[in-house]
Amino acid sequence: EPEVTQTPSHQVTQMGQEVILRCVPISNHLYFYWYRQILGQKVEFLVSFYNNEISEKSEIFDDQFSVERPDGSNFTLKIRSTKLEDSAMYFCASSEGAGANVLTFGAGSRLTVL
Protein backbone atom coordinates (compact mmCIF):
# COMPACT_ATOMS: atom_id res chain seq x y z
CA GLU A 1 0.00 0.00 0.00
CA PRO A 2 1.38 3.46 -0.91
CA GLU A 3 2.62 5.46 2.03
CA VAL A 4 3.90 8.86 3.00
CA THR A 5 7.45 8.69 4.32
CA GLN A 6 9.03 11.22 6.65
CA THR A 7 12.62 11.80 7.73
CA PRO A 8 14.07 12.10 10.25
CA SER A 9 11.91 10.19 12.71
CA HIS A 10 13.43 12.17 15.57
CA GLN A 11 15.60 15.28 15.59
CA VAL A 12 17.12 17.06 18.56
CA THR A 13 18.30 20.61 17.98
CA GLN A 14 19.45 23.64 19.89
CA MET A 15 17.22 26.70 20.14
CA GLY A 16 17.92 29.11 17.30
CA GLN A 17 19.08 26.44 14.86
CA GLU A 18 17.47 25.77 11.49
CA VAL A 19 15.66 22.50 10.97
CA ILE A 20 14.43 20.87 7.78
CA LEU A 21 11.88 18.08 7.96
CA ARG A 22 11.46 15.99 4.84
CA CYS A 23 8.50 14.15 3.40
CA VAL A 24 7.88 12.03 0.33
CA PRO A 25 4.14 12.12 -0.39
CA ILE A 26 2.28 9.45 -2.33
CA SER A 27 3.26 9.82 -5.95
CA ASN A 28 -0.12 10.55 -7.57
CA HIS A 29 -1.29 12.90 -4.81
CA LEU A 30 -1.67 16.58 -5.58
CA TYR A 31 -2.33 18.15 -2.19
CA PHE A 32 0.26 18.27 0.56
CA TYR A 33 0.03 19.30 4.18
CA TRP A 34 2.00 19.78 7.33
CA TYR A 35 0.44 19.37 10.75
CA ARG A 36 1.95 19.46 14.20
CA GLN A 37 1.00 17.83 17.47
CA ILE A 38 2.42 19.06 20.74
CA LEU A 39 2.72 16.14 23.13
CA GLY A 40 -0.68 14.99 24.35
CA GLN A 41 -2.57 17.68 22.47
CA LYS A 42 -4.63 17.82 19.32
CA VAL A 43 -3.32 17.78 15.79
CA GLU A 44 -3.00 21.34 14.46
CA PHE A 45 -3.00 22.41 10.83
CA LEU A 46 0.07 24.33 9.67
CA VAL A 47 -0.06 24.64 5.91
CA SER A 48 -1.51 23.20 2.73
CA PHE A 49 0.29 23.19 -0.61
CA TYR A 50 -1.12 22.68 -4.09
CA ASN A 51 0.11 23.41 -7.58
CA ASN A 52 3.51 24.47 -6.25
CA GLU A 53 2.24 27.12 -3.92
CA ILE A 54 0.80 27.52 -0.46
CA SER A 55 -2.98 27.33 -0.66
CA GLU A 56 -3.67 27.98 3.00
CA LYS A 57 -1.71 28.50 6.20
CA SER A 58 -2.61 28.83 9.85
CA GLU A 59 -1.61 31.48 12.37
CA ILE A 60 1.06 29.10 13.64
CA PHE A 61 2.79 29.16 10.24
CA ASP A 62 4.61 32.45 10.68
CA ASP A 63 7.71 33.83 8.97
CA GLN A 64 9.89 31.27 10.70
CA PHE A 65 8.27 28.49 8.69
CA SER A 66 8.54 27.74 5.00
CA VAL A 67 7.68 24.84 2.71
CA GLU A 68 9.14 23.68 -0.55
CA ARG A 69 8.64 21.00 -3.13
CA PRO A 70 12.10 21.20 -4.66
CA ASP A 71 12.15 18.23 -7.02
CA GLY A 72 8.66 16.93 -7.67
CA SER A 73 8.86 14.20 -5.05
CA ASN A 74 10.06 15.70 -1.78
CA PHE A 75 8.03 18.12 0.30
CA THR A 76 9.96 19.91 3.03
CA LEU A 77 9.15 22.01 6.07
CA LYS A 78 11.85 24.41 7.23
CA ILE A 79 11.92 26.14 10.58
CA ARG A 80 14.45 28.95 10.35
CA SER A 81 15.25 29.63 13.98
CA THR A 82 13.75 27.05 16.30
CA LYS A 83 12.16 27.97 19.62
CA LEU A 84 11.48 25.75 22.61
CA GLU A 85 7.77 25.81 21.80
CA ASP A 86 8.44 24.29 18.37
CA SER A 87 9.05 20.98 20.11
CA ALA A 88 6.32 18.72 18.73
CA MET A 89 5.55 15.87 16.39
CA TYR A 90 5.31 17.12 12.83
CA PHE A 91 3.14 15.17 10.43
CA CYS A 92 3.24 15.37 6.67
CA ALA A 93 0.11 14.31 4.80
CA SER A 94 -1.03 14.10 1.21
CA SER A 95 -4.29 13.55 -0.66
CA GLU A 96 -5.37 13.01 -4.25
CA GLY A 97 -7.89 15.80 -4.10
CA ALA A 98 -9.50 18.22 -1.70
CA GLY A 99 -13.03 16.85 -1.48
CA ALA A 100 -13.85 13.44 -0.11
CA ASN A 101 -10.29 12.25 -0.55
CA VAL A 102 -8.62 10.90 2.54
CA LEU A 103 -5.48 12.50 3.91
CA THR A 104 -2.77 9.88 4.26
CA PHE A 105 -0.37 10.77 7.04
CA GLY A 106 3.28 9.93 7.46
CA ALA A 107 4.59 8.41 10.68
CA GLY A 108 5.73 11.83 11.90
CA SER A 109 8.99 13.55 12.75
CA ARG A 110 9.51 14.27 16.41
CA LEU A 111 11.35 17.55 16.94
CA THR A 112 12.92 18.31 20.29
CA VAL A 113 14.31 21.82 20.80
CA LEU A 114 16.68 22.25 23.73
Place this chain on the structure above:
Amino acid sequence: AQKITQTQPGMFVQEKEAVTLDCTYDTSDQSYGLFWYKQPSSGEMIFLIYQGSYDEQNATEGRYSLNFQKARKSANLVISASQLGDSAMYFCAMREGGGSGNTGKLIFGQGTTLQVKP
Protein backbone atom coordinates in the same frame (compact mmCIF):
# COMPACT_ATOMS: atom_id res chain seq x y z
CA ALA B 1 -15.22 28.71 18.66
CA GLN B 2 -14.36 25.05 18.44
CA LYS B 3 -15.20 23.59 15.08
CA ILE B 4 -14.83 20.01 16.26
CA THR B 5 -15.60 19.01 19.83
CA GLN B 6 -14.80 15.69 21.44
CA THR B 7 -16.11 15.87 24.98
CA GLN B 8 -14.70 12.56 26.25
CA PRO B 9 -11.00 12.90 27.12
CA GLY B 10 -10.87 9.23 28.09
CA MET B 11 -13.06 6.16 27.73
CA PHE B 12 -12.87 2.58 28.96
CA VAL B 13 -14.54 -0.40 27.34
CA GLN B 14 -14.50 -4.09 28.07
CA GLU B 15 -13.03 -6.32 25.37
CA LYS B 16 -15.71 -7.56 22.92
CA GLU B 17 -18.13 -4.80 23.93
CA ALA B 18 -19.17 -1.91 21.69
CA VAL B 19 -18.17 1.68 22.41
CA THR B 20 -19.29 5.05 21.08
CA LEU B 21 -16.91 7.99 20.82
CA ASP B 22 -18.65 11.34 20.57
CA CYS B 23 -17.95 14.10 18.09
CA THR B 24 -19.89 17.28 17.40
CA TYR B 25 -19.00 19.83 14.78
CA ASP B 26 -19.85 23.36 13.79
CA THR B 27 -19.97 24.61 10.23
CA SER B 28 -22.10 26.84 8.06
CA ASP B 29 -21.04 25.01 4.90
CA GLN B 30 -23.56 22.71 3.23
CA SER B 31 -20.82 20.52 1.82
CA TYR B 32 -18.32 19.04 4.25
CA GLY B 33 -16.71 15.77 5.18
CA LEU B 34 -16.14 14.09 8.52
CA PHE B 35 -13.25 11.76 9.23
CA TRP B 36 -12.07 9.61 12.09
CA TYR B 37 -8.41 8.77 12.64
CA LYS B 38 -6.79 6.44 15.14
CA GLN B 39 -3.47 7.27 16.76
CA PRO B 40 -1.89 4.32 18.62
CA SER B 41 0.92 4.84 21.10
CA SER B 42 3.43 4.50 18.26
CA GLY B 43 2.18 7.89 17.04
CA GLU B 44 1.08 7.37 13.46
CA MET B 45 -2.31 8.63 12.23
CA ILE B 46 -4.45 5.87 10.74
CA PHE B 47 -7.57 6.70 8.71
CA LEU B 48 -10.64 4.79 9.86
CA ILE B 49 -13.81 6.10 8.25
CA TYR B 50 -15.30 8.96 6.23
CA GLN B 51 -18.79 10.47 6.04
CA GLY B 52 -19.82 13.09 3.49
CA SER B 53 -22.45 15.65 4.41
CA TYR B 54 -24.66 14.55 1.53
CA ASP B 55 -24.34 10.84 2.23
CA GLU B 56 -27.74 9.53 3.18
CA GLN B 57 -26.49 6.36 4.80
CA ASN B 58 -24.16 6.09 7.77
CA ALA B 59 -20.67 5.04 6.77
CA THR B 60 -19.39 1.63 7.83
CA GLU B 61 -15.93 0.08 7.58
CA GLY B 62 -15.67 -3.34 9.16
CA ARG B 63 -16.08 -2.92 12.92
CA TYR B 64 -16.29 0.86 12.59
CA SER B 65 -19.47 2.75 11.88
CA LEU B 66 -20.27 6.41 11.96
CA ASN B 67 -23.54 7.52 13.56
CA PHE B 68 -24.18 10.66 11.52
CA GLN B 69 -26.92 12.94 12.81
CA LYS B 70 -26.82 15.99 10.57
CA ALA B 71 -29.47 18.04 12.38
CA ARG B 72 -27.60 17.60 15.65
CA LYS B 73 -24.22 18.13 13.94
CA SER B 74 -22.84 14.98 15.44
CA ALA B 75 -20.68 12.26 13.92
CA ASN B 76 -20.07 9.66 16.59
CA LEU B 77 -17.77 6.71 15.97
CA VAL B 78 -19.05 3.31 17.00
CA ILE B 79 -16.54 0.50 17.43
CA SER B 80 -18.16 -2.90 17.72
CA ALA B 81 -16.60 -5.96 19.36
CA SER B 82 -13.67 -4.00 20.87
CA GLN B 83 -10.24 -5.58 20.74
CA LEU B 84 -7.17 -4.89 22.87
CA GLY B 85 -5.52 -3.40 19.79
CA ASP B 86 -8.21 -0.73 19.64
CA SER B 87 -6.59 1.01 22.63
CA ALA B 88 -5.46 4.32 21.16
CA MET B 89 -6.28 8.00 20.81
CA TYR B 90 -9.14 8.68 18.38
CA PHE B 91 -9.51 11.96 16.53
CA CYS B 92 -12.58 13.30 14.78
CA ALA B 93 -11.84 15.74 11.95
CA MET B 94 -13.76 17.86 9.48
CA ARG B 95 -13.05 19.18 6.03
CA GLU B 96 -15.21 22.12 5.02
CA GLY B 97 -16.36 23.24 1.62
CA GLY B 98 -16.69 21.55 -1.72
CA GLY B 99 -15.91 24.44 -4.01
CA SER B 100 -12.82 25.41 -5.96
CA GLY B 101 -11.38 27.31 -3.00
CA ASN B 102 -11.24 24.19 -0.91
CA THR B 103 -7.69 23.57 0.22
CA GLY B 104 -8.53 20.18 1.62
CA LYS B 105 -7.30 20.85 5.14
CA LEU B 106 -8.71 18.90 8.05
CA ILE B 107 -9.59 20.47 11.39
CA PHE B 108 -9.16 18.06 14.28
CA GLY B 109 -10.90 17.66 17.61
CA GLN B 110 -9.05 17.26 20.88
CA GLY B 111 -9.15 13.49 20.75
CA THR B 112 -10.49 10.72 22.97
CA THR B 113 -8.22 8.15 24.56
CA LEU B 114 -9.81 4.71 24.47
CA GLN B 115 -8.61 1.91 26.69
CA VAL B 116 -9.88 -1.60 26.09
CA LYS B 117 -9.85 -3.79 29.18
CA PRO B 118 -9.29 -7.55 28.91
